Amino acid sequence: MVAYVRRVAAPTSKLTASGSFTTAAAGAPARADTVTAAAPPTIDVVWLLRNMLHTSTRPEKGPGLGYLPARWLDGELLTGALRSLGRQSGTQLLGFGSPQGFLPLRQQLQTRMAELEIGATPEQIVLVSGITQAIDLLARIYMQPGDTVIVGDPAWFQMFGRFASQGARLVGMPYTPEGPDLDALEALVETWRPKMLVINSVLQNPTGTSLTAAQAFRILRLAEQYDFIVVEDDIYGDLCPTGYPATRLASLDQLRRVIYLGSFSKTLAPNLRVGYIASALDVTQAVADQKMLVGMTSPELNERVLYRVLTEGHYRRHVERLRARLDGVRDKAARMLERAGCRVFTAPGAGMFLWADTGVDADALTAAGHEAGFLLAPGSLFSPHQSPTTWMRFNIANCGDPALPAFLADYVEGVARRGAAISGGDS
């Protein structure tokens, strides 16, 4: 079928004076996670994020985008909630709010987590401005210079810089089409004795894999044995239909060692900026304190909007529609990629991403895509050591532009032709 992501070695990264992170394994300067005055036009995390936000109005040109097109989402869910809020007195919004966030929303999240068999009281939940902030808070609380955090290789790139900025060493756990390579994980924890593992357990970004119960159990066993914290990022969970084979670590561990993160950026609106952290009470306290130190509270207006959407709106029906829509384009996108000469890592039955081997340097293809008006997401950015790769992440909701297959096929064939001409000339 399809190949392993070819990185089993344990690259490490450290923070440079400029705030970028470098890999100890490669020893080469890596991409900056910070904006500098004269930033070179390199394809890096900031470049991708900046372009993602600019491409949002033309999603058909953005197979590299990390979120669903606005026309797939339901603005009426938000405006309905806002109208309903507008009928109330605004007096409650005039203070600072509570450090842990709007209590009725936390109670609502308790009910949602109970449906996933995760037991959490509202006191164990802190609302945050998305998982991006959750990761930043956890990095600040737990990471000291020289500590190791294990992340997926590949994984969601934005968290790498947050850990590196605390001086943490990033170590990559490879993935197979069946999920994280747990033999490799065992070797990594044995070598690096990490303080934390961060894992996107369900419909992982970018591979689309989800943990089986056996994998989840083995990860928790390793966490016990080597005494590390497990941070479970479940941002894509609502895209997972009932009965889909996916196990949440928190449902097995019940928030003893696992810190569980959720968000509504992918299903409701990325700009709502409401996410949450559920954890053991001592962790909750530390998170709430850190949140207060960094930014006081989170915007209660947004939290009240989300509360109304969950309690009065048709959120469930909306996510069912999203899943059906994704189901309608997944195979088409995979076939398009294969016809263009790419090899799909695995074919998940849910979610919004396909991870594919283009056979050509992904950064160069991204640069060519940029010229042609397409925003692509090169696999190099999804690796904690950010070295060159031929892999790329595709958002299946944004693969429908009729010019995309021709662009990909022409580029991939062009590189193959030039390669053949060079090797032919050599002989």
Ligand SMILES: Cc1ncc(COP(=O)(O)O)c(C=O)c1O
């Ligand atoms: C795995 C993962 N976690 C977190 C995020 C960001 O979450 P939020 O918008 O809640 O900050 C993303 C967005 O791409 C993601 O893919």
